[in-house]
Amino acid sequence: MPTPPFEGKGKRPADEIPEPGRYATARGFCLTSAFWMIVAASAGLLGATELIAPDLPGSLAWLSFGRIRPVHINLVLFGFVTPGLLGAAFYYVPRLLRTELFSERLGRLTVLAWNGALVAIVVSLCMGYTQGREYAEPVWPIDVLVVGAFGLIFFNLALTVKNREEPLLYVSIWYVLAAVILTAVTYALGNVIWRPDSGALSGIPDAILLWFYGHNVFGLLLTPLSAGVAYYVIPRACRAPLYSHTLSLLGFWSLLVIYTHIGTHHLLQVPVPTWLKVIAVTDSVAMVIPVMAFLINIWYTARGRLGEIHADIGAKFVFTGTVMYFFVSIQGSMMSLPQVQRVTHFNNWVVGHAHVGVLGFAGMIAIGGLYAVLPKISGRPLFSRFLADLQYWLILIGVTGFTVVLTVAGLIQGNAWLNGETVYRVLGEIHMYYIVRAGLGLMVFSAALIGMYNMARTLFPRKGGAP
Amino acid sequence: MIYPYFITYMAAGLILAGGVFAWALKNGQFKDQQRARYLPLEESAKAGPPSDLSRIRKTELGVLAGLAVAGLGASGAAIVFSLLQNRP
Numbered sequence: 001m002p003t004p005p006f007e008g009k010g011k012r013p014a015d016e017i018p019e020p021g022r023y024a025t026a027r028g029f030c031l032t033s034a035f036w037m038i039v040a041a042s043a044g045l046l047g048a049t050e051l052i053a054p055d056l057p058g059s060l061a062w063l064s065f066g067r068i069r070p071v072h073i074n075l076v077l078f079g080f081v082t083p084g085l086l087g088a089a090f091y092y093v094p095r096l097l098r099t100e101l102f103s104e105r106l107g108r109l110t111v112l113a114w115n116g117a118l119v120a121i122v123v124s125l126c127m128g129y130t131q132g133r134e135y136a137e138p139v140w141p142i143d144v145l146v147v148g149a150f151g152l153i154f155f156n157l158a159l160t161v162k163n164r165e166e167p168l169l170y171v172s173i174w175y176v177l178a179a180v181i182l183t184a185v186t187y188a189l190g191n192v193i194w195r196p197d198s199g200a201l202s203g204i205p206d207a208i209l210l211w212f213y214g215h216n217v218f219g220l221l222l223t224p225l226s227a228g229v230a231y232y233v234i235p236r237a238c239r240a241p242l243y244s245h246t247l248s249l250l251g252f253w254s255l256l257v258i259y260t261h262i263g264t265h266h267l268l269q270v271p272v273p274t275w276l277k278v279i280a281v282t283d284s285v286a287m288v289i290p291v292m293a294f295l296i297n298i299w300y301t302a303r304g305r306l307g308e309i310h311a312d313i314g315a316k317f318v319f320t321g322t323v324m325y326f327f328v329s330i331q332g333s334m335m336s337l338p339q340v341q342r343v344t345h346f347n348n349w350v351v352g353h354a355h356v357g358v359l360g361f362a363g364m365i366a367i368g369g370l371y372a373v374l375p376k377i378s379g380r381p382l383f384s385r386f387l388a389d390l391q392y393w394l395i396l397i398g399v400t401g402f403t404v405v406l407t408v409a410g411l412i413q414g415n416a417w418l419n420g421e422t423v424y425r426v427l428g429e430i431h432m433y434y435i436v437r438a439g440l441g442l443m444v445f446s447a448a449l450i451g452m453y454n455m456a457r458t459l460f461p462r463k464g465g466a467p
Numbered sequence: 468m469i470y471p472y473f474i475t476y477m478a479a480g481l482i483l484a485g486g487v488f489a490w491a492l493k494n495g496q497f498k499d500q501q502r503a504r505y506l507p508l509e510e511s512a513k514a515g516p517p518s519d520l521s522r523i524r525k526t527e528l529g530v531l532a533g534l535a536v537a538g539l540g541a542s543g544a545a546i547v548f549s550l551l552q553n554r555p
Contacts, residue, residue, distance in 0.1 A: 096506055169496055170506040182480070189476060212476055232507050241504035249497065253488065260480040343548075400534055411548070 022100075023377035025107025025156075027459065029087035030370050030377070032115055034452040036079025039122070041445040043072035048438040052431070062126040070137040071125045076358055077135070077217070078146070079118050080448075084366030085225035086153065089176045091373040092232045093157055096173060097164035102156050110152045117145040131191070131199035133206075135214045140196040147193065150184035171248035175228035178256060183221040186213055208272055212263035219259045222362035226325070227251070227294055229369040230318050234298050236372070237315030238308045243300035251293030258283045258290060265336035269345070284336030291329040298322050313388045317368025320396060324360030327403075328353060343418060348430070349410025352403050359444070360399040367391070367451065374458050383457035387450050394447035401440040409433040 050056050050065045057063035094101045101107060120142045124130075130137040138146070157177060161169070190213020192199050192206075200206050235242050242248060264272055264280035302309055302319060309315045331353050334340050344350065371388055375381055382388060409430040416426045491497065 092507075095509075166506070167495070168499060168503050168506065169491075170503060172507075185479070209476070235504075235507045239508070241508060243504075245500045245503035246497075249500075253484070256484045257481070261477055396534070 021104060023091060024104045025101060025111060026087050026090035026373060026377050028108060028111030029083040029090060029114075030374065030455065031459070032111060032118075033080055033084035033087055033366060033370060034448075034455045036075050036083065036118060037448040038445070038452055040072055040075035040080045041441070041448040043068050043075060045438065045441040045445050047072055048434065048441045051434045052438055061128065067126050067128060067130075070130065071122055073135065074121050074125070074137065075118065076363075077222075078114075078121070081222055081358060081362045081366045082225065083114065084370050085222070085229055085362070088229045088232070088366075088369030088373050089157075089172075089225065091377055092172060092229075093160055093176060096166065096170045096232070097160060098166040099160060099164050102159035102163060106152060106156050110149055110156065113145060113149045113152065117142055117149060120145065133191075133200060133210050135217055136191050136199065136210060138191075140191075140193070140199055143187070143191045143193050143199065147184055147188050150180055150187065154180045154184060170231070171242075171245060171252055172228035172231045174249070174252050175224040175231070178252070179221050179224035179228070182224075182260075183217065186216045186220055189213065190217065204270065204272060207267055207270060208264060208276070211266040212260075214266065215263040216260065218357065218362075219262070222358065223259070224252075224255065226321065226362045226365040227255075229365050229372075230294075230298055230322055233312075233315050233318045233368060233372045234301055234309075234322075237312040237318075238302050238305040240301055240305060243297050243303075247293050247297050251290045251297065254293065255290035258286050262287070262336070268336075268338050268341055281336050281338070285333050287329060287333055291325065295322060295326055312372070313382065313385055313392070314368045314370075314372030317371060317392060318365050319368075320392075321361050321364035321368060324356055324364060324399070328357040328361050331356070343414035344410060345414070347410040347413035347417070348406040348433075349414060352406030352410060355399055355402040355406065359395070360403070364395065364399075367395070370451075370455065374455060378459050380458060380461060383454050383461075387454045391447045391450045391454070394443045394450070398440045398444040398447065401443075402437060405433040405436045405440070409437075 046063065047065055047068045050068065054065070057065075061067070090101065090107060117138075121138050124139055124142065125137060129139050131139060154177070157180065161173065161177070187193075190209060192201055192209065195201075201209060231242065231248060262280050262283045264276045265284050268277055268281070298319075299322070309319045335344050335350075335353065371382065412429050412433075413426055416429070417423075
């Protein structure tokens with residue numbers, strides 16, 4: 001069997017070995033992602049365990065569920081998934097533009113600032129410093145650091161685009177630039193950065209603004225970054241051109257127009273203006289346009305070439321991520337309908353949905369992106385295809401299991417509450433599902449450790465190893 | 468007091484997107500779409516011919532397809548259940 005493009009043992013052609021310092025930014029974000037995935041998964045595992053045994057942290061307030069949960073969420077979002085997708089982007093953007101990154105030094109500084117923000121997030125949240133708004137918990141100085149980091153990334157990438165030799169912007173470039181600038185704006189607005197003391201407005205306007213942010217910080221950050229990686233990795237793995245670049249641009253522009261308005265579907269039970277709810281629900285359903293434009297394009301590109309997808313571990317992760325995207329998008333559109341929300345909102349269904357989206361879709365694609373670019377930025381083959389496959393199956397079984405148990409638990413909760421059952425009587429019914437969820441969390445945590453080891457051995461081989 | 472925040476937010480997004488779209492149109496970003504399809508492939512020319520699916524990979528595909536069907540079925544059943552339970 002011929003050696004797949006990104007794997008196998010032995011020397012690689014000299015022109016594929018990057019000179020020292022090249023891809024330092026991509027390398028930094030890759031390592032950031034792998035490391036913080038471990039911390040994020042351990043926080044998630046601890047939180048899941050505390051749901052089974054609430055007395056576990058005892059008097060250690062910094063380990064209490066109310067502090068560990070935001071640590072888990074913020075680290076998954078900004079520590080694991082976003083840096084993973086950015087690590088791939090900092091490799092493919094210069095390649096697609098046939099130029100060098102504008103400044104690797106600036107990129108390294110960004111990686112440092114990014115990690116500084118992550119450390120500050122963990123420390124401050126564990127100490128109890130929080131803005132108390134979901135997904136917007138970090139306090140003002142960290143908000144400034146995060147917005148600044150996104151600003152630096154945009155500056156670096158935009159000037160790379162300016163210096164390009166390739167006149168055409170491939171769709172991945174559009175996606176990554178949009179993700180970075182939109183998130184910088186969304187983060188600043190959503191965290192009410194002009195009010196450092198509270199980081200919030202008051203009353204209903206704050207709820208509306210928070211959920212514009214809460215949805216968009218995933219939808220306008222992880223979705224476009226993931227799409228950008230998929231549009232790069234899948235055609236390369238299949239050794240086939242993209243099915244339709246025009247369709248990909250249609251998906252991109254429709255995402256931009258539609259996705260920005262749907263946050264209010266989190267507030268259908270709240271006295272916000274009806275017209276805003278109508279916009280949110282309508283656009284949530286209309287999301288089928290950008291989603292299917294993306295999926296049809298990727299799946300038609302891979303049509304008849306699943307052998308190549310399976311031969312390339314990066315593409316395997318990415319392709320699975322696109323399947324998860326299909327599930328989470330269909331779920332998302334349906335969940336925005338008021339009739340469905342009566343059962344599915346405010347319970348574990350939503351937690352299951354979030355895990356499919358962030359781990360199953362964006363997380364899978366982030367890891368796939370890392371595996372796709374690792375051999376390129378290191379100039380070496382991946383240390384172990386077996387470990388990568390093991391990681392793949394642990395995460396796939398973990399996230400599928402999360403979906404099943406959390407969906408079932410959510411339906412039990414939703415249906416019971418709809419019928420007037422009290423909360424404490426339902427807790428006993430869902431206890432078993434929480435135990436299974438924690439077990440699955442252990443699998444994901446193990447997968448994170450395996451991924452870090454595989455990446456470290458690829459990037460830092462023992463002396464005397466392959467160049 | 469409610470309206471200015473989110474109208475500004477939504478309008479800013481649309482205006483920004485409109486401006487960039489106009490730039491793209493003016494700079495020919497929507498022309499030569501056929502060539503654009505091949506842009507990620509420039510480095511792949513050295514790769515060997517495609518590999519066939521082994522039996523293990525076919526099994527793997529079968530398992531994946533099974534998971535996909537199960538997941539979709541579960542989601543569909545849950546949504547139907549929700550709608551039936553909430554009939555006015």
